[in-house]
Amino acid sequence: xxxxxxxxxxxxxxxxxxxxxxxxxxxxxxxxxxxxxxxxxxxxxxxxxxxxxxxxxxxxxxxxxxxxxxxxxxxxxxxxxxxxxxxxxxxxxxxxxxxxxxxxxxxxxxxxxxxxxxxxxxxxxxxxxxxxxxxxxxxxxxxxxxxxxxxxxxxxxxxxxxxxxxxxxxxxxxxxxxxxxxxxxxxxxxxxxxxxxxxxxxxxxxxxxxxxxxx
Amino acid sequence: xxxxxxxxxxxxxxxxxxxxxxxxxxxxxxxxxxxxxxxxxxxxxxxxxxxxxxxxxxxxxxxxxxxxxxxxxxxxxxxxxxxxxxxxxxxxxxxxxxxxxxxxxxxxxxxxxxxxxxxxxxxxxxxxxxxxxxxxxxxxxxxxxxxxxxxxxxxxxxxxxxxxxxxxxxxxxxxxxxxxxxxxxxxxxxxxxxxxxxxxxxxxxxxxxxxxxxxxxxxxxxxxxxxxxxxxxxxxxxxxxxxxxxxxxxxxxxxxxxxxxxxxxxxxxxxxxxxxxxxxxxxxxxxxxxxxxxxxxxxxxxxxxxxxxxxxxxxxxxxxxxxxxxxxxxxxxxxxxxxxxxxxxxxxxxxxxxxxxxxxxxxxxxxxxxxxxxxxxxxxxxxxxxxxxxxxxxxxxxxxxxxxxxxxxxxxxxxxxxxxxxxx
Numbered sequence: 069x070x071x072x073x074x075x076x077x078x079x080x081x082x083x084x085x086x087x088x089x090x091x092x093x094x095x096x097x098x099x100x101x102x103x104x105x106x107x108x109x110x111x112x113x114x115x116x117x118x119x120x121x122x123x124x125x126x127x128x129x130x131x132x133x134x135x136x137x138x139x140x141x142x143x144x145x146x147x148x149x150x151x152x153x154x155x156x157x158x159x160x161x162x163x164x165x166x167x168x169x170x171x172x173x174x175x176x177x178x179x180x181x182x183x184x185x186x187x188x189x190x191x192x193x194x195x196x197x198x199x200x201x202x203x204x205x206x207x208x209x210x211x212x213x214x215x216x217x218x219x220x221x222x223x224x225x226x227x228x229x230x231x232x233x234x235x236x237x238x239x240x241x242x243x244x245x246x247x248x249x250x251x252x253x254x255x256x257x258x259x260x261x262x263x264x265x266x267x268x269x270x271x272x273x274x275x276x277x278x279x280x281x282x283x
Numbered sequence: 284x285x286x287x288x289x290x291x292x293x294x295x296x297x298x299x300x301x302x303x304x305x306x307x308x309x310x311x312x313x314x315x316x317x318x319x320x321x322x323x324x325x326x327x328x329x330x331x332x333x334x335x336x337x338x339x340x341x342x343x344x345x346x347x348x349x350x351x352x353x354x355x356x357x358x359x360x361x362x363x364x365x366x367x368x369x370x371x372x373x374x375x376x377x378x379x380x381x382x383x384x385x386x387x388x389x390x391x392x393x394x395x396x397x398x399x400x401x402x403x404x405x406x407x408x409x410x411x412x413x414x415x416x417x418x419x420x421x422x423x424x425x426x427x428x429x430x431x432x433x434x435x436x437x438x439x440x441x442x443x444x445x446x447x448x449x450x451x452x453x454x455x456x457x458x459x460x461x462x463x464x465x466x467x468x469x470x471x472x473x474x475x476x477x478x479x480x481x482x483x484x485x486x487x488x489x490x491x492x493x494x495x496x497x498x499x500x501x502x503x504x505x506x507x508x509x510x511x512x513x514x515x516x517x518x519x520x521x522x523x524x525x526x527x528x529x530x531x532x533x534x535x536x537x538x539x540x541x542x543x544x545x546x547x548x549x550x551x552x553x554x555x556x557x558x559x560x561x562x563x564x565x566x567x568x569x570x571x572x573x574x575x576x577x578x579x580x581x582x583x584x585x586x587x588x589x590x591x592x593x594x595x596x597x598x599x600x601x602x603x604x605x606x607x608x609x610x611x612x613x614x615x616x617x618x619x620x621x622x623x624x625x626x627x628x629x630x631x632x633x634x635x636x637x638x639x640x641x642x643x644x645x646x647x648x649x650x651x652x653x654x655x656x657x658x659x660x661x662x663x664x665x666x667x668x669x670x671x672x673x674x675x676x677x678x679x680x681x682x683x684x685x686x687x688x689x690x691x692x693x694x695x696x697x698x699x700x701x702x703x704x705x706x707x
Contacts (some may be wrong), residue, residue, distance in 0.1 A: 248439055254479035263453060270457065 072201075079201040083209035090213040091269045092279060095181040100214055101261040103173050107230050110218030112159070112166055114211025116174060118204065120151040121183050125203030128191035135192075144187045145178065152177045182210055217264045225255030309412040313419035337461075341424040343557050347548035348428050348538075348615065352397070354531060355538040356389025357381060359436050362534045363388050363492040366504040370522060380532065392492055393537055396431035399440045403447045404430075411456050422461030422468070422621075423451065429469035429615060432538025433608065433656070434476060435489040442483060446476045466663050467622045470656050477651070485651045487511050490534040508535050509606045510645065514652035516594035528605035539608040549614035558618035561627060562634035566613040567604065569638025574600025577646060595646040603642050612655035613638065622663040626673040633669055637662050 072080075089095045103109045127147050128135075135143050156174045159167035167174065177183065186206050191199040222228055227235035227244075236243015238251060254260050273279045302308050361380050374380075404423045412419040430447065450472030455464040477484045488494045491506030509523060523533050531541025539545075552558035577596040580586055586596055604610055617623060617637050624633035637658050644654025 248441070250442070250480055250483075252445075252479045253481055254475060257478065266453075266457070 076198065076201055079198060080205035080208070083202075083205040084212060085209075085272075086276065086279065088209045088213065088272075089182045089185075089206050090210055090265065091272055093182075093185070095185055096210055097262075097265070099173055099176065099180060100210075100217060100265060101258040103170055104214055104218040104261050104264075105221050105225060105256055105258075106169070107215065107218040107222045108166065109169050110214040111211075112163070112170065113173070114207070114214050116152075116155045116159075117177060117180065117183070117210055118207040119155060120148060120177055121186060121203040121207040122200055123203075124148050124151050124183060125186055125191040125199040126196045128187045129194060129196040129199035132192050140192065141184075144184060148178050148183055148187075182206055213265065213268065216268060217261050220264055221255045221260060224252045225260070227251050306413060309409075309416070309418050313409070313412070338421045338424070340557055341421050343555050344425045344552065344615070345428055347551045347557075348425075348432065350544045351432060351538045351541060351548060351611075352393070352428070354541045354544050355432060356393045357385045358389075358531060358540055359392050359492055359537065360385025360388030361532060362436075362490075362506070366491045366494065366506060366534075367502075374532075388492055392436050393431065395440055396434065396438065396443060396537065397428070399443050400430040400447055401427040403444045404451050407448055407451045407456070411460070415460075417460075420461035422455065422464075426451075426469045426472075430472050433469065433473050433536050433611065435484060436492050436537055437489055437495055438476070438483055442476060442480050446472045446479070449475045462621055464621060465667075466660055467616055467619050470616055470660050470663075473656050474660060477656075481650075490536070506534055508652075509533060510595070510652035513594040513598055516591060525602070525605070528602065533606065535606075536608060536611075539611040542605050542610045545610045545614050552614070552618070558614070559620075559623070559630050559634075561630040562618050562623060562637075563613055565631045565634030566617055566638035566641075569635040569640075570603055570609060570613075570642045571600055571638070573639045573642035574598070574603045577642070592646055595652065603645070607645065607653050608655045609638075609641055609645075612641070612659055616656075616659050617662075622666060624666045624669050624673075626670050628676075629666070629669045629673045632673075633662055633666055636665075 083089060086092065090097065090100055099113060103113050124147050128144060131143070152175060155177070156167070159170070159174060186203060190202045194202070219229070222230075223234070227233060227238060233243075235249065236245045238245050299312065302311050357380055360382070364384065401423075404427045408419055408423050430443070430450075434443065450468050454466050454468040454471030455461065458464045483489055483495075487505060487507035488498055489506060490508050490511075491504065494504050494506035497503050509528070527533055528542065530543050533540050549558070549563055553560045553563070577598075578600050581593070581597045586593055590596075613634075617634060624630045637655075640658040640661060641655040644657055645652055648654055
């Protein structure tokens with residue numbers, strides 16, 4: 069027996085491409101703009117959201133029959149806030165520098181539309197296993213875009229990847245910098261992320277024309 | 284005409300039919316229609332067309348830019364040698380300015396900028412035309428000439444190439460190509476360069492050839508613009524006279540310095556009915572007004588000499604038009620028919636705000652004492668909104684007129700309401 073049925077697998081795989089939360093649903097853009105100047109921050113953000121959304125979806129799914137519909141948003145907020153505080157404390161304890169780089173954006177995971185969106189749209193109506201897979205899938209879809217954007221922004225903006233200089237030393241003028249290359253300051257500022265995300269959306273839709281909305 | 288002695292034009296027509304429906308047809312057609320008017324008749328709709336198609340319009344703007352380009356080539360050399368050897372005390376145009384030495388610097392520094400701008404930009408346009416299967420659009424003809432004129436002289440060519448690719452793709456092609464863009468592509472390229480490589484786009488070194496290379500050595504030369512000087516609030520008089528500023532013997536971006544030639548180009552564009560005189564005039568009024576407000580504030584003693592803004596705020600209001608890129612931006616960029624306002628009243632508002640905001644940014648932006656490109660890009664974004672409200676205002680006015688003109692006062696309200704419901 070396969071580990072995952074076909075339907076379960078599509079829960080994980082769909083958000084990675086044709087139903088991506090960022091490029092198709094256009095959710096979670098704020099954090100994609102704010103923290104993708106460095107690849108490291110993108111990866112940590114992706115893992116944080118993976119944890120919050122995976123666990124959160126399961127918790128909401130388990131409670132779905134006892135949550136009164138009128139106060140469900142508040143219950144969801146309490147769940148996500150609890151999980152985010154756990155992430156924040158772990159980061160502060162084990163990766164203090166990184167938590168300072170991410171600053172308020174860890175806290176702002178609470179307001180990430182993807183998380184509330186999945187709680188509302190999926191976890192409230194499905195069992196825990198399926199909700200878990202859906203949470204993982206969507207968080208991965210979010211993380212993939214974050215990492216792609218972070219990769220290009222850090223490489224072109226600072227000439228480094230995960231902090232390691234890959235293009236040479238810009239001050240000592242070694243490597244590529246010896247030929248007159250310079251870092252692109254535009255990639256450091258948040259609007260660049262908007263343009264990189266836009267280009268990803270463009271490429272994705274020109275490869276799969278079915279994704280283009282007609283209007 | 285006998286078949287044996289074909290004219291060049293005829294041969295091109297035959298070749299064109301040969302290449303019809305091939306993949307490379309748009310690329311070929313682009314060259315063909317650049318030289319000759321297309322031999323096709325319209326298939327539907329109106330059958331009378333003006334001779335001044337898009338390509339002819341663009342060529343007229345290029346003609347207006349040629350004097351500026353030639354002047355800038357001489358000025359590139361003049362600024363370079365003047366910075367090294369000092370300004371000649373008995374300056375004469377023939378002896379010190381129109382010299383072969385000056386022009387040579389222009390050839391080796393300005394022409395490569397033009398070549399890269401056109402080469403890279405047209406390659407991007409051709410690639411998009413072939414992929415999308417439409418004719419190559421003429422939009423890049425003017426952009427390609429504007430870009431080298433609005434960058435500093437020593438801008439590395441690869442930076443220009445990267446920026447041109449960015450500007451053409453993100454500024455124009457993603458919106459659907461020529462005529463569909465929201466932002467002026469030349470200014471998008473300029474803005475990208477400014478935010479991506481600020482060290483090459485601002486400061487007191489980049490405006491004169493070799494000033495960057497010589498920095499820190501015994502041969503160091505200064506390449507400061509007048510605005511850059513004023514922004515530092517040093518107080519003392521600078522060496523340039525009013526006529527230097529007007530005729531353009533000052534450092535600055537390649538083609539922006541000569542207000543005189545820009546003025547001639549602007550008049551040429553106005554009389555050939557290519558550019559809107561409303562935008563130009565209102566932009567001039569806007570910048571004068573803002574400059575005047577700053578002058579009044581200084582005269583009233585609200586801003587003292589210790590203020591960081593004193594240098595630029597106390598600058599005579601009308602001299603703002605002579606320095607920096609304000610004149611160039613007003614004449615060649617603000618009047619872009621695609622990105623500017625379309626309605627006549629809209630053009631007045633659009634132009635006025637460009638001038639007004641340009642001088643405001645100029646004075647209040649500490650890092651970069653020039654604001655015209657930011658002001659035009661900002662107003663590009665607002666142009667459709669301005670047009671929208673001008674149109675709505677007009678509809679309202681005419682409804683009112685209709686209301687008062689209706690004979691029966693009792694029915695008039697309901698009739699006007701009915702009409703309003705139809706129009707809205």
